[in-house]
Amino acid sequence: MQISKMIFVIFKRFQALLLSLLLACFIISCDGGEGALDPNGQDDHTELLTNQVNNVIIPSISNYKDATETLYLSANNFCSSINDSNLNSFRDAYHNTYKSYQSAALHNYYANINYDLVNTTNLFPIDTLLLKNIIISTTYNFSSESQKRANGFPAIDYLIYSSQNTVGLFTSDEKKCSYLLKLTESIKNKAVQLDNMWGGSLKENFISNDGVEIGSSIHVQLNSALSYYEDHIRENKVGLPIGRIGPLDSPIEADPTKIEAYYQSLYDGNDLFALSLVKESIQEMEGLYLGGNTLRNSSINSGYDRLLISRGHTEVDSDIKSQFDLIYAKIDERTSISGNTDLYDSIQGLITIMKSDLFPLLNIQDADGKNDGD
Amino acid sequence: MLVKTADKIIKKSFETTDISPLITFRIFFGVTLFITILRFWVNGWIEELYINPEYHFNFIHNIDVLPDIGIYIIFTVLLVLSIFITFGLFYRTSTSTFFLLFTYIELIDKTYYLNHYYLVSVLTFYLIFLPANRAFSLDCYFNPLLKSNLCSKWHISLIKCQLSIVYFYAGLAKINKDWLIRAQPLYTWLPGKFGIPVIGKFAHLKITALTFSWIGCIYDLTIWLFLWIKKTRKFAFFAVIVFHIMTGILFPRIGMFPMIMIAATTIFLPLNFHIKCLELLSIKKYETKSERISRKKKKSVLFIYYLMVLFLGIQALMPLRYHVFSNNIYWDEIGYRFSWRVMLMEKNGFTNIVIIDPRKKIQYQLDQDLYLSKFQQQQMKSQPDMILQFVNYIGDEFKEINGYPPVINIHSRMSLNGRKSQPFFIDTVNVYKNNADKFLHDFKS
Structure with a gap:
């Protein structure tokens, strides 16, 4: 009791001095350093999430849907009059749709249909024997596990680029057109379903599921996008063909057949189209980061860049943007994916920055939140 | 005397x-x-x-x-x-x-x-x-x-002293540049709390994080004193209720x-x-x-008294052990646990475990999902002792299967309290059964 009395007396005597010292220290802390008093700092993420939906997700999915409708129409035109002109039109529609797919597929979250989208629309390489048997049988199930390796864009690639005489092959075998029409219809239907979902309550739910906690839209979007980026962009598009699985793993045997649009690469004698697909997917990732697909090199910050900048992390924002520049430079440097370890490393570089800087600085957790934490 | x-x-x-x-x-x-x-x-x-x-x-x-x-x-x-x-x-x-x-x-x-x-x-x-x-x-x-x-009075004072130790060391741990000057980690956590009434509108501002940081530090350092003092006791308890309810609302995961x-x-x-x-x-x-x-003070009663005093003394000294063992407690986390460092840092990044087979000359990145839950991975990646413990387990498993030990490297970057990330483990050091003098990069503040 005497000790407590003593402390009380000391405090009373020196409280003015103590309070002044505290106030001085506090004022010194309020310097203009990192992220101090930022008038542009967001007080919630409604604007960011609205930008994501209106300028990134829905445009990409909507463009993809439109492209699949054009693809289907073009397939009908080709099959109703099989000739080189219609084949070229169909090929153009296929190119456009395949590119649009790259953007839509990144947003493989919330809508369950997306699982189907990724796994039945772009699993490569295809099993050519399986595909031939399915065409012969005329029994199609584009959602089944058993036909997943004879499906989607890789199947179209095989049908229209595996031969120098595509028109002849289609003319002599009507079952090919039958399959092609059903396949493009299936691709279109899935795209329409996806577009409808995002046009409905999913959009409002995405915007309203605010915050950065586990399960929030930001948490789900960033984690899902990064997971897609690692598996489907880094590994499937580049890693497997060049023989790199995981950035720290020993090389495996390179397999140049394991690229997107493989048969077109053989047909053209280069991987330029496959590289363009990689570029589309990277651009979508960049659009997600910037909050808009047309904001590259813009001074407008309306995505995750804005969150970083508002908290004083301009250096990390700059690193991310520079990494995208590097990836594009590596894509443009070559005409082949084979042996393109520089491209792989540059794609990997973005993962490193996102995991080690973007996620921690925005307080995005990657665990499932079990148990308390203190 | x-x-x-x-x-x-x-x-x-x-x-x-x-x-x-x-x-x-x-x-x-x-x-x-x-x-x-x-x-x-x-x-x-x-x-x-x-x-x-x-x-x-x-x-x-x-x-x-x-x-x-x-x-x-x-x-x-x-x-x-x-x-x-x-x-x-x-x-x-x-x-x-x-x-x-x-x-x-x-x-x-x-x-x-x-x-x-x-x-x-x-x-x-x-x-x-x-x-x-x-x-x-x-x-x-x-x-x-x-x-x-x-x-006896000591029966009640023992609990009070223990709680005082908790508060005091929680406050002492907050006397550092990150907490008081950079307002971290609160400045990383608070912007996400915009939905909370009144405070939410200002949650993204650094001044808010600074204010909360200083209040938290002063509260922890002094509240136990005010609880001991009869005149300030009731006010202090009211402050306890307000403070802990607020932390519970702001950070529900504090449980x-x-x-x-x-x-x-x-x-x-x-x-x-x-x-x-x-x-x-x-x-x-x-x-x-x-x-x-x-x-009447029996010997057994005195023995228990001295035992409790000894235990209380250990409690008072435990949080200070890092001075002996640690270079940077937030980085190497030696002495971090059992020292009442509550909600004190945000440390996150990635940690990859690479296993090298020295005879087959191949290496691969361990798929941690095969052994650890996501939560375990999240906790392990920033805590060196857990990483080394797991590495030794994996290395022993490799040795049992192959008959010779592996080389295991850690590739890791960590962001601490709102800083840009920096290399964590030295990725060329074999950390399996680690006897290296140094396996962590120095922390650059």
């Missing part, structure tokens, strides 16, 4: 006082124990945290998880014992068994270490030796001879910590409060008439 002072302290410690604060502490703390254990059942944590994971980061080498049925039995027993403690039934057995079982659960896996679970173990340990069943208990109901309305602290801190309140509480809980009128029972 010292001997005289020590004698005075001992004499004062054994002066008698009303036992009511100790009884209400037992009841309130018992209720929080019950809720703590119940949450494990309700949230499915028993299975998620203890049964499902293939690997556990045990604190002590041979203390591992029991088979599934054993874990369920333990949690069932803990739930029952918490009720027994609340009602003061089979008190000594209940408290000692609860302490042993709960501490065992905590020693199974470092992943789930929480400061407030550590506090539960410490307070339950004290309760074993305190006469908190000598009134208002079922033990007294069945054995009226046990009843006493008095206890039981606010409730445990509010419940435990009631021991500081005036005697009237405790008497009124017991009267409210009484079936019949609570007797305040003191019954003087012989307080």
Whole structure:
């Protein structure tokens, strides 16, 4: 009791001095350093999430849907009059749709249909024997596990680029057109379903599921996008063909057949189209980061860049943007994916920055939140 | 002089006082124990945290998880014992068994270490030796001879001193540049709290994070003093309630910590409060008439007293051990646990474990999903001791399969308290059975 009395007396005597010292220290802390008093700092993420939906997700999915409708129409035109002109039109529609797919597929979250989208629309390489048997049988199930390796864009690639005489092959075998029409219809239907979902309550739910906690839209979007980026962009598009699985793993045997649009690469004698697909997917990732697909090199910050900048992390924002520049430079440097370890490393570089800087600085957790934490 | 002072302290410690604060502490703390254990059942944590994971980061080498049925039995027993403690039934057995079982659960896996679970173990340990069943208990109901309305002052002061240690060191840990000048980690956490009324509108501003940081530091450093001082006690307790409710709202994942602290801190309140509480809980009128029972200091009583003083002394010194062992406690985390560093840092990044087969000349990145839950991976990646522990397990497994040891490197970057990330482990060092002088990069502030 005497000790407590003593402390009380000391405090009373020196409280003015103590309070002044505290106030001085506090004022010194309020310097203009990192992220101090930022008038542009967001007080919630409604604007960011609205930008994501209106300028990134829905445009990409909507463009993809439109492209699949054009693809289907073009397939009908080709099959109703099989000739080189219609084949070229169909090929153009296929190119456009395949590119649009790259953007839509990144947003493989919330809508369950997306699982189907990724796994039945772009699993490569295809099993050519399986595909031939399915065409012969005329029994199609584009959602089944058993036909997943004879499906989607890789199947179209095989049908229209595996031969120098595509028109002849289609003319002599009507079952090919039958399959092609059903396949493009299936691709279109899935795209329409996806577009409808995002046009409905999913959009409002995405915007309203605010915050950065586990399960929030930001948490789900960033984690899902990064997971897609690692598996489907880094590994499937580049890693497997060049023989790199995981950035720290020993090389495996390179397999140049394991690229997107493989048969077109053989047909053209280069991987330029496959590289363009990689570029589309990277651009979508960049659009997600910037909050808009047309904001590259813009001074407008309306995505995750804005969150970083508002908290004083301009250096990390700059690193991310520079990494995208590097990836594009590596894509443009070559005409082949084979042996393109520089491209792989540059794609990997973005993962490193996102995991080690973007996620921690925005307080995005990657665990499932079990148990308390203190 | 010292001997005289020590004698005075001992004499004062054994002066008698009303036992009511100790009884209400037992009841309130018992209720929080019950809720703590119940949450494990309700949230499915028993299975998620203890049964499902293939690997556990045990604190002590041979203390591992029991088979599934054993874990369920333990949690069932803990739930029952918490009720027994609340009602003061089979008190000594209940408290000692609860302490042993709960501490065992905590020693199974470092992943789930929480400061407030550590506090539960410490307070339950004290309760074993305190006469908190000598009134208002079922033990007294069945054995009226046990009843006493008095206890020694040290019985109550022990709990107060322990809580003071918790607050003081929590505050002391906040005296650092990151907390007070950079307002980290609050400046990383608060912007996400915009949905909270009033505060939410300003949550993204650094001034808000700074204000909260300073309030938190000053609160922790001084609240225990104000609780000791009679004149400021009531105001201080009000501040305790406000502070802990706010932290509970701002950071829901802090779980039981606010409730445990509010419940435990009631021991500081005036005697009237405790008497009124017991009267409210009484079936019949609570007797305040003191019954003087012989307080002759037996050797066993003195022995327990010295044991508690020794344990309290260890508690007072434990948080300081990092001065001896650590270069940077936030980076290498040596001495971080068991030192009341509560909600003090945000450290995140990635950690990849690369296994090199020296004979086949191949290397591969370990798929951690095969061994660890996502939560275990999240906790492990920033804590060097857990990484090394897991590496040794993986390395031993490799050696058992292949007949020779692997080389294991860690590729890792960490962001600490809102900084740009920096390399964590030196990726060229073989950390398996690590004897290297240095395996972490120096931290650059």
